[in-house]
Amino acid sequence: MKYFVGVELGVKNIVVGVVDKYGKLIRKESIPTLKDRPYNQIVEDIGKLVINTLDQEDIDKKYVKYIGVGCPGTPNAKNGTIVRNYTLNFHNTPIRTELEKYINLPVYVENDANCAALAESVAGAAEDIDCSVTVRIGTGIGGGIIINNKIYSGFNYAGAELGHMVVSFNGNKCTCGRNGCWEAYASATALIKQAAEAAEKCPESTLNQVTNKDYTKFTETIIFDCAKKGDQTAKDVITQYLFYLSEGIVNIINILQPEVIVIGGEIAKEGEYFLKPLKELVSSKTYCQEVRQTDFKLAQTGSASVVIGAAMLGVYKNMMLHGNVLI
Amino acid sequence: MKYFVGVELGVKNIVVGVVDKYGKLIRKESIPTLKDRPYNQIVEDIGKLVINTLDQEDIDKKYVKYIGVGCPGTPNAKNGTIVRNYTLNFHNTPIRTELEKYINLPVYVENDANCAALAESVAGAAEDIDCSVTVRIGTGIGGGIIINNKIYSGFNYAGAELGHMVVSFNGNKCTCGRNGCWEAYASATALIKQAAEAAEKCPESTLNQVTNKDYTKFTETIIFDCAKKGDQTAKDVITQYLFYLSEGIVNIINILQPEVIVIGGEIAKEGEYFLKPLKELVSSKTYCQEVRQTDFKLAQTGSASVVIGAAMLGVYKNMMLHGNVLI
Structure with missing residues (x-):
């Protein structure tokens, strides 16, 4: 039996998972990232945690085929570095070279x-x-x-920045510096902001009661719960939010026509209450109505998604990796 | 030597070209489409023109490897039909099956x-x-x-509708029924409309003199020529237009990160006057600045582009064609 190791290098935690060839998670362990220390100390801890996790599952390293590391930021999948990540303060950080000091296995690095x-x-x-x-x-x-x-992320591995597709030029300011990016309208952050603005304008809304007007307490769940209980302000916020979300999704369909769009994040927990009206909105707006239409599904791999995907990097290589790039 | 035949089935003309394995055009012939007749008559004429063109170049059919047909609308590359095309009134039109009646060669059909x-x-x-x-x-x-x-057009061959990416939700009405599509701001039609509106507001602009206020006479060339000669209204129109164009191009880069974006159409004739400020605008707005950036080029295959690409369909098959789909 062959095993695959996935690492999620997050801002808060390092998570290591052992996965079988079907992408099934066998064991998962985590430690704090302590992100403000030098990167080589972080990678040393990743190496130790990988070895510990394999030991605890009694797996000999010779049965492990690849290691993959998933990390926020822009990777260079070819040379195994993170070109830039602001939250971890990485800049051309050589994750692969550093991790190979502790484990002699092929290492893949991805966003x-x-x-x-x-x-x-x-x-x-x-x-x-x-x-x-x-x-x-x-x-x-x-x-x-x-x-x-396979992952497609363009010739320089920096693609798939779907949140930074402008859907309203000269619109809301985005964290990236541009105006009108999709994520400035359809991220959870944006939804919470939209709910706070609506609640402020409408004192009788239950959105105010549940948070005692402390809008920093808003979550996707609170907003959806208010709507489900019949609060008109919350319902209106969600209707408008679904419009914003659908505009970006229709763009993705018109450009990429994937067979399935998977929606992940906390909001996916709202299930059909959220997905059904979204599907209806999208299907009324796609450019070509006379072909088989893209299906919508809620994410299934949950909190293990980055670990599982990272573990599989060596099997389903990035489309732009030609030949054996590890040598 | 092997040859490849490309057909452009256009609204006005049917163009047939013979191409070598490098995509070099050897001979091109055309006849009117006469689009209002039944599709089988149109395809019969395509068959005859293919045979004529090969005869004129003294090429035996046994040296021809594939035929490709490029046509407006949404194709089904797998079964060789055009699912829908409004301008030619095609609906699940079996181009491959029909053309095979006249020439016994593998036929590919694409947008x-x-x-x-x-x-x-x-x-x-x-x-x-x-x-x-x-x-x-x-x-x-x-x-x-x-x-x-290879061509990527999604699981249903309907993708790459880049013009129907919304860049301004609730914005200008698009021919597709949605509001705010990129082509409603950045097509040649949109540029001409923007110039007409600006000229009307500004009687002293030379845009009015060159067309004698008949704005139906506007072309991309006229508008750019006025700007080059220093007309401020025309310059402002182009500045605004380049902003619209750049917003969609930056979206394409953030999502797809292609190594090169090729710009085609009449406007490409404006060369560096048009491309230089566009490049500058785009490079100031892309999400990830620290990786190799997408390059810009002007289209080179000109009026033969569809014929050349159609001829090459059998060699560089659509990414979604697995195995031998022609049988």
Whole structure:
């Protein structure tokens, strides 16, 4: 039996998972990242945690085929570095070279959202689907594009920044500096902001009661719960939010026509209450109505998505990796 | 020596070209489409023109490897039909089956903009480039995505509708029924409309003199010529237009990160006067500045682009064609 190791190098935690060839998680361990220390100390801890996790599962290293690391930021999948990541303060950080000091195995490095998309493709909502797009709605909007079972991220590995597609030029300011990016309208952050603005204008809304007017307490769940209980302000906020979300999704369909779009993030927990009206909105707006239409699914790999996808990087290589790039 | 035949089935003309294995055009012939007759008569004429063109070049049919047909509308590349095309009134029209009645050779069917993108990739501005996007600016905005030297158009062959990416939700009405599509701001039609509105507001502009206030006479060339001669209204129109154009191009880069974007259409004739400020605008707005940036080029295959790309369809098959789909 062959095993695959996936690492999620996050801002808060390092998570290591051992995965089988079907992308099934066998064991998962984590430690704090302590992100403000030098990168080589972080990578040393990753190496130790990988060895510990394999030991605890009694797996000999010779049965492990690849290690993959998923990390926020822009990777260079070819040379195994992170070109730039602001939250971890990485700049051309040589993750592969550093990790190989501790474990003599092929190491792949990818963006975390791309890993999550690969996880959904291998062992989640888009299993057995050649072409899918995963949209993760959180602080921002992360995206991953899977074409013919592989990650597609362009010639420089920096693509699939779906959140930074402008849907309203001269519109709301985005964290990236541009105006009108999709994530400035359709991220969880944007939804919460929209709910706070609406609640402020409408004192009688239950949105005010549940948070005692402390809008920093808003979550996707609170807003959806108010709507489900019949609060008109919350309902209106969600209707408007679904419009924003659908505009970006229709763009993705018109450009990429994936067979499946997988929606991840906290909001996915709202299930059909959220997905049904979204599907209806999208299907009324796609450009070509007379072909088979893109299907929508909720993410299935949950909090293990980056670890599972990272573990599978060596099997389903990035489309732009030609030949054996590890040498 | 092997030859390849490309057909452009256009609204006005049927063009047939014979191409060598490098995508070089050897001979081109055309006849009127006479689009209001039944499709089988149109395809019969295509068959005859193919045979005539080969005869005139004294090429035996046994040296021809494939035939490709490029046509506006949404193709089904797998079964060789055009699913829907409004201008030619095609609906599940079996181009391959019909054409095979006249010539016993493998027939491929594709969207014309996808063919143009393939032509640029094989024998034009994106030669030797694995991943490129071609944007054709005309009545609308046509697009073609090339990944690893093949056309990518999604699981249902309906993708790459770049013009129908919304860049301003609730914005200008588009011919597709949606509001705020890129082509409603950045097509040649949109530029001409923007120039007419500006000229009307500004009687002293030379835009009025050259057309004698008949704005139906506007062309991209007239507007650019007025700007080059120093007319401030025309200059302002172009500045605003380049902003619109750049917003969609930056979106394409953030999502697809192609190595090259090829710009085609009449406007490409403006060369560096048009391309230089566009490049500057785009490079100031892309999401990831610290990786190799997408290059810009002007289309090189000109009026033969669809014919050349169609001829090459059998060699560089659509990414979604697995195995021998012709049987």
